Amino acid sequence: xTDREYMLLALKEAEKAADEGEIPIGAVLVYKDxxxxxxxxxxxxxxxxxxxxxxxxxxxxxxxxxxxxxTGASLYVxxxxxxxxxxxxxxxxxxxxxYGSANPQYGAVDSRFHLTSSSVLNHTMEVTSGICKxxxxxxxxxxxxxxxx
Numbered sequence: 001x002t003d004r005e006y007m008l009l010a011l012k013e014a015e016k017a018a019d020e021g022e023i024p025i026g027a028v029l030v031y032k033d034x035x036x037x038x039x040x041x042x043x044x045x046x047x048x049x050x051x052x053x054x055x056x057x058x059x060x061x062x063x064x065x066x067x068x069x070x071t072g073a074s075l076y077v078x079x080x081x082x083x084x085x086x087x088x089x090x091x092x093x094x095x096x097x098x099y100g101s102a103n104p105q106y107g108a109v110d111s112r113f114h115l116t117s118s119s120v121l122n123h124t125m126e127v128t129s130g131i132c133k134x135x136x137x138x139x140x141x142x143x144x145x146x147x148x149x
Contacts, residue, residue: 003098006030006076007132010100013040013053014078014139020045024139027053027077029061029070029094036073037061053077054085058092069093078136080107080129086115089125096126100136 006028013026017040029037039056043049054077062068074096075089081099086108089097097109097116108115109127116125 001033003076003128003131006035006074007078007098007100007136009035009038010053010076010078011132011135011139013038014136017041017053018139018143024143025053025077025079027057027075029057029073029075031061031065031070031073036064050084052082052085054081055088058088058094062092071095074098076131078132079103079140080109080111082106083108083113083115086113090116090121090123093123094125096128098128098131100130100132101134101140102129 010026010028014024017026018024022041022044026040028035037057037060039060040053042051042056054075057075061070061073070092073094075094076098078100080103102111104111106112110129116127
């Protein structure tokens, strides 16, 4: 599958979040061309501030592989990760991050902070941004416009 095809699956996860009244962010974790986990925001449902799409996918992926190191895995997420999620990706040793749209307020990869490329950390990852950017941003814009009305 291509980056775009995986991101479209992450978008389906984001749509699940929106349907549940959650901020519409979705994630898909891929290892050796196999989807090993998917997740979407579940903070409201779980009453858990850490239940972000990325964290949910990382937890499921670690359980699937039966290890905490996710070296060789790629995470596809619709919106640029926040500091908590970027830190979790680094701690899990995810090899590649692919995200759709920037997160100007909380983005910890390119927008606000640059955690995943910091030279002071012992792990960095390959980052690709802008995959299905318009679709990812439109879902967020639509969600917040509806919420404000």
